[in-house]
Amino acid sequence: MSRLILPMAIVAFSTAFAGLVYAQPALPPAGSVAPSASPPPAPTEAPVIAEDRDPMRTLVTPAVPTQAPVDKSPPPPAVVIAAEEPPTAEKPAPQPQKPHKQHIALGTALTASVVESKGLDAFSADDGLAFVSAFGTFTPWDTKPLSVHLTLEWDWTKKSALARGADSVLDIHRLGAGLMVRYLPITRMALSVRAVPSAISLAGRIKDAAFGEELQANAWTWGLDLTGGAAARVGAFGLDEGPRASIWIGLDFGYRIAGPAALALKPGNVPETDADRQFGSIPMTQLDMSGFIGRLNVSVSF
Amino acid sequence: MRRPTIAALLLTTCIAGCGDRAEVWDGPPPNTDLPIYGMRSTIAFLDNEAERVVFATPETVGEMSFAEVTTGRGYQTSALSSDRQKLVTLTAGDVPRRKAEDQAPALRIFDTAASPPTQTVFELADALSGLALDPQMEFGVVYPRGASVAFVQNPNELVLVRLNEPPSETNPLPATIRSYGGRPEGFTFTDELLLPGGARRLLVVRTDRDVALIDLNQPEKPEITVKLTTGATQLVPAGIAASDGDPEDENDARVAVRLANDNSVILLDLLPTPADKVDTSPHSFSPVPNIVDVGGVPSDITFAKTDGGLRLLALVPNEKALKLVDPATGVATSVALGAPFEKMSLVTNIVGPTDAGSDVALLWSANVAGVAFVALGSTIGTPYKSVEVRPVDFPAYAVLDVPAPNNHLKILMGNQLSILDLLSRTITPFVTPQNPDAFVSNDGQRLWISASGNDFAKVDLTTKHPQNYFLNQNIGEAMEVERADGGLSFITIRRQGALSLSMFDALAPSLEQNTEYFGILYGDYSQEGEQ
Structure with missing residues (x-):
C-alpha cells in the first residue's frame, strides 16, 4: 500500500504547488523596471513671475523734498523691478536600484517519511512518520540562476502506540547539515536538489507492567537525505529580480538512507532505592529509518 | 495558503494510514497461558502469538544471551523431552489452507544441544491437537484431542513420528486404530519387551473403552485392539503397566490394564500367535486377556518382584489394601495397609532389594498424612515382609524424585514440604x-522452594540446611539451568508485562550478583536482527 501513497501524495502536492504558482498576481517580466513606491522626481522649476509680495523685489521711488508743496496732482505710478534669481543647478538622472543578493533563508517544514522497518512496529501502528522541521540555508555566493547553499536542519517527531498491550513512545530527533543546489528558471520558481547527511537520535520508551517504570531504549544512527523539489515564490519585498526578502513555499521528495539503529531495552528512571539493581538489556528489532520522504516547507530568504 | 494546507493534511493522512504491523503488537501477551520450559541449559518461552520460541541462555553469572527460532502458526500443544534437551511443539498451520504457501500442520523438534537451537520440522497431513512423547524420545504420537480444528477428522487416527529420523515419506506414519466407539485418550510407551518373534517396544493406546497395541518396531503393521467392553457397562481403562517377566523367556511378557470404574484389573499375556492364525495374523504375538477382581477400584498398579515371583501390585484405597496378583494364576492376595494409600513407586533401586531379592514399594496419598514402605518379602502365608508407615504432618499429593547422589531422598509435597530419607x-x-x-x-544437590511473593529458599540436600533469599520482584516460576561457563543459574520468572526474569548464581545466590531482564517478549533475537 505504501507504494501507492507516495505517488498520491506527489499528485496532491503537485496540484497544490501548481495552484500556488499560478494563483500569484502577475509580475512584470524580468528585466523591466519595477514600479516604485517613491514619488516621481520633480521637474526643473520654471522662472517665477514676480509678484508684489515677493520679498526679493526692490521698490524704487522718487525723492521727496523736505517741505515740498503739496502736489495735488495724482502721484506717478510706481515702477517695480523684480530682482533676477540665480539659475537653479540641474539634478542628475535617477540611477536604477541594484538587485539585492539574498544569502540566508530560514524556514519550517512538515516532513513526512515512510519507514517500513519492523523496528518501528513496537512504537507505531503504521509506517508513517510526520516530522516537524526547522531549517536554515546560507549562500556564500549567490549566483543566478544556479546557486549553492549550505543547509542546516532539525526534525522532530513523536510516535506512540501499544507494544504488546503496553504504552510505547518513540521520540526521534534529526540534525542534518548538507548542501543544496538551486536553479531559478524564473524569478518566481526554484528547482533544487539536496544532499543532507544527518545524525538521528532515537529514544524509545515502553511502560512495562512488570517493572512499573519505563523501559527505555536509546540509540543514534546516521542518515542521508537525497531529495529534489521545487519552490514557488509567493511573496517578495523589493525588486522582482533581486528582492530584499522573499517568501517561498516548496515541496521536496526523495529518499532517506539510514543506518540501522540497535535499540536495546532496559529500565530507565530507576528509583534511588533500586540503584543497586543490575539490569540486562533486551535487544529490539533494529530500526532502519530508510524510506521515502516528502517535505512541504515554507521559508523566508533575505 | 489554503491549498498547501490541504495538501499537507493529505500527505500526513496518507502516510499515517500506510503500512501495517503484526497484530501481535496490539494486545498483551497471554502471560498466564504462555508455555515456559526450564530446559537443561536454557529457558524456552513459547511466544506463540509471534510464532517463535525465545531461548534465554545464561552465559555467565550476570549475562544472558537470547535467541529465537521461528515456529508455526496455530499452536496446539508442546512437550519437553525427559532429558530436557528437546522441545517438541505441535502447530495446526493455516486452517483452512487456501494457498500452496499456507503453512501445513507440523510437529517441530527444537534441539537445544546446539547453539543456537536447531529445528526439525515434520509436516503433517492433518491438523491434530494432541501430542504424546516417548520417554526414550524415539517416538512421538500426534492424535486428535478435544475439539477438532479440521472440517472432517477421524478421531481414531494417529500419526507416529520417529523423532530421531529425518522426515521422509514414511515418517511421519499415519495409523488408524479400530474403533468400537471410543477415541484415543492416553498412551504408554513400554520398555523393550522380549516377545514371541523378538524384542520390541509397544505403544499401548487407551481409548475410553478399549486398549490397542502397536508394535513400535513395525508400526506400519495394523494395531491389535483389545475390546474391553462387552456388556452394558462401559469399562474405562485408566492406567497401564507392562512387564517383560523373565528376561530370558519370550512368552511371559504382560501388559496390565487398570480400570477407572471397575474392581478388576485386566492382564494381557503376550503369547505367541495361535497356530491357526499364524498365516493370517501380521503379528508374531497375541494378547490373551485375563480379568482379575481385586475387590475395589484400583488407584495405581505396577509389576514387582516378590520371593514368590512376579506380581502385579494394585492399590485399592477403599479396601485400604495392596493387592498382589499372581499373573500366572490370577490369584490375588491382600496386604492390609491401614490407610487408603493411592500412589506407589518402587524404590528397590535406591534402598536395595530385600534379603530375598524382592522389591520395596513406597506408598503415599493425598488423603493420608503419612507414607508407607512395603517390603514384598513373602507372598505365601503372610504376603509381605513388612509394612512400615511413617507419619507426615500433611498428606502428600506428589513425591519428587532426587537425582544421584542424593537419590535416596524423596521430596513430599503437600500444603507443607518434607524430605524423606x-x-x-x-x-x-x-x-x-x-x-x-x-x-x-539436576545434580541432586539442592532443593529450591518458592511461594507466591518475593521469597525463595535453597535447601542443601546433604545438610538439609535452608538458606532464605529475598527478591526485588514476585516469583512466578523458578528453575535451575546450566550455564555456558559450566556453572549453574537459578532463574525466576515473573509473568507480568512482557515477562521478566531474574538470574542468580545457583551455588551462591546473592542480590549483588543478580541480573534482571525486563520485557523479554519485546525483544528481537533473530540472527539477522533487522527484518
Whole structure:
C-alpha cells in the first residue's frame, strides 16, 4: 500500500504547488523596471513671475523734498523691478536600484517519511512518520540562476502506540547539515536538489507492567537525505529580480538512507532505592529509518 | 495558503494510514497461558502469538544471551523431552489452507544441544491437537484431542513420528486404530519387551473403552485392539503397566490394564500367535486377556518382584489394601495397609532389594498424612515382609524424585514440604508458606522452594540446611539451568508485562550478583536482527 501513497501524495502536492504558482498576481517580466513606491522626481522649476509680495523685489521711488508743496496732482505710478534669481543647478538622472543578493533563508517544514522497518512496529501502528522541521540555508555566493547553499536542519517527531498491550513512545530527533543546489528558471520558481547527511537520535520508551517504570531504549544512527523539489515564490519585498526578502513555499521528495539503529531495552528512571539493581538489556528489532520522504516547507530568504 | 494546507493534511493522512504491523503488537501477551520450559541449559518461552520460541541462555553469572527460532502458526500443544534437551511443539498451520504457501500442520523438534537451537520440522497431513512423547524420545504420537480444528477428522487416527529420523515419506506414519466407539485418550510407551518373534517396544493406546497395541518396531503393521467392553457397562481403562517377566523367556511378557470404574484389573499375556492364525495374523504375538477382581477400584498398579515371583501390585484405597496378583494364576492376595494409600513407586533401586531379592514399594496419598514402605518379602502365608508407615504432618499429593547422589531422598509435597530419607526412613519437615512450589536441581544437590511473593529458599540436600533469599520482584516460576561457563543459574520468572526474569548464581545466590531482564517478549533475537 505504501507504494501507492507516495505517488498520491506527489499528485496532491503537485496540484497544490501548481495552484500556488499560478494563483500569484502577475509580475512584470524580468528585466523591466519595477514600479516604485517613491514619488516621481520633480521637474526643473520654471522662472517665477514676480509678484508684489515677493520679498526679493526692490521698490524704487522718487525723492521727496523736505517741505515740498503739496502736489495735488495724482502721484506717478510706481515702477517695480523684480530682482533676477540665480539659475537653479540641474539634478542628475535617477540611477536604477541594484538587485539585492539574498544569502540566508530560514524556514519550517512538515516532513513526512515512510519507514517500513519492523523496528518501528513496537512504537507505531503504521509506517508513517510526520516530522516537524526547522531549517536554515546560507549562500556564500549567490549566483543566478544556479546557486549553492549550505543547509542546516532539525526534525522532530513523536510516535506512540501499544507494544504488546503496553504504552510505547518513540521520540526521534534529526540534525542534518548538507548542501543544496538551486536553479531559478524564473524569478518566481526554484528547482533544487539536496544532499543532507544527518545524525538521528532515537529514544524509545515502553511502560512495562512488570517493572512499573519505563523501559527505555536509546540509540543514534546516521542518515542521508537525497531529495529534489521545487519552490514557488509567493511573496517578495523589493525588486522582482533581486528582492530584499522573499517568501517561498516548496515541496521536496526523495529518499532517506539510514543506518540501522540497535535499540536495546532496559529500565530507565530507576528509583534511588533500586540503584543497586543490575539490569540486562533486551535487544529490539533494529530500526532502519530508510524510506521515502516528502517535505512541504515554507521559508523566508533575505 | 489554503491549498498547501490541504495538501499537507493529505500527505500526513496518507502516510499515517500506510503500512501495517503484526497484530501481535496490539494486545498483551497471554502471560498466564504462555508455555515456559526450564530446559537443561536454557529457558524456552513459547511466544506463540509471534510464532517463535525465545531461548534465554545464561552465559555467565550476570549475562544472558537470547535467541529465537521461528515456529508455526496455530499452536496446539508442546512437550519437553525427559532429558530436557528437546522441545517438541505441535502447530495446526493455516486452517483452512487456501494457498500452496499456507503453512501445513507440523510437529517441530527444537534441539537445544546446539547453539543456537536447531529445528526439525515434520509436516503433517492433518491438523491434530494432541501430542504424546516417548520417554526414550524415539517416538512421538500426534492424535486428535478435544475439539477438532479440521472440517472432517477421524478421531481414531494417529500419526507416529520417529523423532530421531529425518522426515521422509514414511515418517511421519499415519495409523488408524479400530474403533468400537471410543477415541484415543492416553498412551504408554513400554520398555523393550522380549516377545514371541523378538524384542520390541509397544505403544499401548487407551481409548475410553478399549486398549490397542502397536508394535513400535513395525508400526506400519495394523494395531491389535483389545475390546474391553462387552456388556452394558462401559469399562474405562485408566492406567497401564507392562512387564517383560523373565528376561530370558519370550512368552511371559504382560501388559496390565487398570480400570477407572471397575474392581478388576485386566492382564494381557503376550503369547505367541495361535497356530491357526499364524498365516493370517501380521503379528508374531497375541494378547490373551485375563480379568482379575481385586475387590475395589484400583488407584495405581505396577509389576514387582516378590520371593514368590512376579506380581502385579494394585492399590485399592477403599479396601485400604495392596493387592498382589499372581499373573500366572490370577490369584490375588491382600496386604492390609491401614490407610487408603493411592500412589506407589518402587524404590528397590535406591534402598536395595530385600534379603530375598524382592522389591520395596513406597506408598503415599493425598488423603493420608503419612507414607508407607512395603517390603514384598513373602507372598505365601503372610504376603509381605513388612509394612512400615511413617507419619507426615500433611498428606502428600506428589513425591519428587532426587537425582544421584542424593537419590535416596524423596521430596513430599503437600500444603507443607518434607524430605524423606529412604535409607534411614526418616522425615525432615520444613516450615514453609502454604502450598509451596519446589523443584530439585539436576545434580541432586539442592532443593529450591518458592511461594507466591518475593521469597525463595535453597535447601542443601546433604545438610538439609535452608538458606532464605529475598527478591526485588514476585516469583512466578523458578528453575535451575546450566550455564555456558559450566556453572549453574537459578532463574525466576515473573509473568507480568512482557515477562521478566531474574538470574542468580545457583551455588551462591546473592542480590549483588543478580541480573534482571525486563520485557523479554519485546525483544528481537533473530540472527539477522533487522527484518
